[in-house]
Structures are given as structure tokens and as C-alpha cells.
Amino acid sequence: MQPDLTNRVALVTGASRGIGRAIALALAAAGARVVINYRDRSDAAEQVATEIREAGGRADVVQADVADRESVDALIKQIVALGGGLDILVNNAGITRDGLVMRMKDDDFDAVIDTNLRGAFLCTRAALRPLLKSAHGRIINISSVVGLAGNAGQANYAAAKAGLLGFTRSMAREVASRQVTVNAVAPGFIDTDMTASLNEAARSAALESIPLRRCGSAAEVAAVVCFLASDAAAYITGQTIAVDGGMVMS
Numbered sequence: 001m002q003p004d005l006t007n008r009v010a011l012v013t014g015a016s017r018g019i020g021r022a023i024a025l026a027l028a029a030a031g032a033r034v035v036i037n038y039r040d041r042s043d044a045a046e047q048v049a050t051e052i053r054e055a056g057g058r059a060d061v062v063q064a065d066v067a068d069r070e071s072v073d074a075l076i077k078q079i080v081a082l083g084g085g086l087d088i089l090v091n092n093a094g095i096t097r098d099g100l101v102m103r104m105k106d107d108d109f110d111a112v113i114d115t116n117l118r119g120a121f122l123c124t125r126a127a128l129r130p131l132l133k134s135a136h137g138r139i140i141n142i143s144s145v146v147g148l149a150g151n152a153g154q155a156n157y158a159a160a161k162a163g164l165l166g167f168t169r170s171m172a173r174e175v176a177s178r179q180v181t182v183n184a185v186a187p188g189f190i191d192t193d194m195t196a197s198l199n200e201a202a203r204s205a206a207l208e209s210i211p212l213r214r215c216g217s218a219a220e221v222a223a224v225v226c227f228l229a230s231d232a233a234a235y236i237t238g239q240t241i242a243v244d245g246g247m248v249m250s
């Protein structure tokens with residue numbers, strides 16, 4: 001059943017491509033007005049907005065670097081200025097800078113923490129006032145199975161994504177009295193630009209570790225985000241839902 005998000009306003013960070021793009025399309029298809037955030041690729045972000053508008057939905061595009069406080073504050077100000085408040089925040093923007101710790105540069109560690117973890121903190125803090133005013137406030141953080149299980153060569157990314165899970169649970173407790181829910185989605189191996197650069201050996205090793213024996217699609221992650229954003233998920237908070245073909249079972 002398609003969730004009904006009519007009259008809700010949603011911000012999806014990093015929505016120009018991949019999973020964020022699919023989340024923006026799915027939320028818009030459910031009736032939400034979607035703010036598509038991107039960092040560098042304005043053409044791709046505008047294309048997502050055009051696709052939504054052509055399907056009869058509402059979308060705005062706002063550039064911001066989630067790792068930069070001023071940029072994030074300006075992003076939320078622009079959304080509030082649109083006049084519809086903010087009901088749903090999806091902290092999706094993320095990057096990888098893989099390497100073994102022995103050879104990892106400070107910059108590669110810091111950049112991943114800054115975007116994937118600090119970015120979610122900055123966006124959440126800036127968005128809290130309008131979210132608390134909403135009768136349907138939702139924060140959904142896109143973590144990763146790597147944050148649950150770890151992965152050699154991704155210590156920076158795993159630390160950021162595991163940190164995001166602790167952040168999710170703490171935030172869930174901070175805002176629960178206002179009926180705002182905070183949950184995390186932990187995708188496994190999803191076909192996007194982020195995984196396209198993997199060589200054949202790494203790809204088949206990843207596939208071997210997936211009980212369902214296939215990559216997931218961005219749309220399969222988006223469907224779970226849409227559910228968590230909906231009224232049907234109003235009693236779910238502080239949880240992590242893995243969308244990973246069974247890679248991590250608890």
C-alpha cells in the first residue's frame with residue numbers, strides 16, 4: 001500500500017543521485033513536497049526535480065554542503081521561507097574514502113566523518129525547530145550494514161555509520177515526547193555510483209556475502225524510508241532497519 005504523505009514537506013540530503021534520488025522520487029510519489037539537496041551536481045538535482053514535477057509532484061532544489069554549518073543553516077532557512085514548515089528529514093548525503101588504516105590519511109578520515117556523521121548532526125540540529133512544530137515529525141538517517149558489521153578498508157566509513165546509529169538512538173530519546181520519530185536505515189550492497197567503482201573481484205566477494213545473492217536497488221531502500229516517514233510507522237522509533245538481502249541478521 002502506498003503511504004499518503006500529502007501536505008508533508010521533506011528534505012532529502014544528497015538527492016541528486018543514487019539512493020537519495022530514489023528516496024526523493026518515492027516521497028514525492030507519496031504526495032510529499034520534496035526539497036532536493038545536492039553538493040556539486042546541480043544538473044542532476046534539477047533533473048530529479050523535473051521528473052517529480054512532470055509526474056505532478058512538487059519539488060525544490062537547494063544546494064548545500066552538509067558538512068558546513070553555515071551552508072546547512074542557510075539550507076534550513078530557505079526551506080522555512082518556502083512557508084510549509086518541515087516534516088521529514090532524511091540524512092542521506094554520504095561519501096567514501098576507502099583505505100586500510102595503516103595508510104589512511106587524516107583528510108580521508110576527517111572528510112568521511114564530516115560528511116556522513118557531522119553532516120547528519122548539523123542538519124538535524126538546524127531542522128529541529130520546524131520538525132518539532134510538525135504533527136508528523138520524522139528523522140531518517142541512512143547508515144550502512146558496514147556500521148553494524150565493520151569492513152576492512154572502510155574504518156572511517158564504518159565509524160561514521162556506527163556513530164550515526166548511536167546518534168539515531170539518542171535523538172529518538174531526545175524528541176520522543178514530541179511524537180517525532182528517529183530511525184536509521186542500513187542498506188547493504190546497493191547499485192549506485194558509490195558501488196559502481198568496485199572491481200569485479202570486490203563485487204563478486206560482496207555478492208557471495210548476500211544470502212539473496214543480488215545487489216539491492218535504490219528503490220528498495222526508498223520504499224523502507226517512505227514507510228518510516230508515514231503514519232503507519234508512528235510507533236517505531238530508535239530502530240535500525242537493514243535493507244541488505246540478509247547480509248547482517250540479528
Ligand SMILES: NC(=O)c1ccc[n+]([C@@H]2O[C@H](COP(=O)([O-])OP(=O)(O)OC[C@H]3O[C@@H](n4cnc5c(N)ncnc54)[C@H](OP(=O)(O)O)[C@@H]3O)[C@@H](O)[C@H]2O)c1
Pocket residue numbers: 013014015016017018019020037038039040041042044064065066067092093094095115116119142143144145186187188189190191192193194195
Ligand atoms: N550504495 C550503497 O551500496 C550504500 C550502502 C549503504 C549505505 N549507503 C549510504 O547511502 C547514502 C547514499 O549513497 P549512494 O550510494 O546513493 O551515494 P552516491 O550515488 O555516491 O550519491 C551521494 C549523494 O550525496 C551527495 N553528497 C555527497 N557529499 C555531500 C555533501 N557534503 N553535502 C551534500 N550532499 C552531498 C551527492 O551530491 P552531488 O551529486 O552533488 O555530489 C550525491 O547526491 C550514503 O549515505 C551512503 O553512505 C550506500
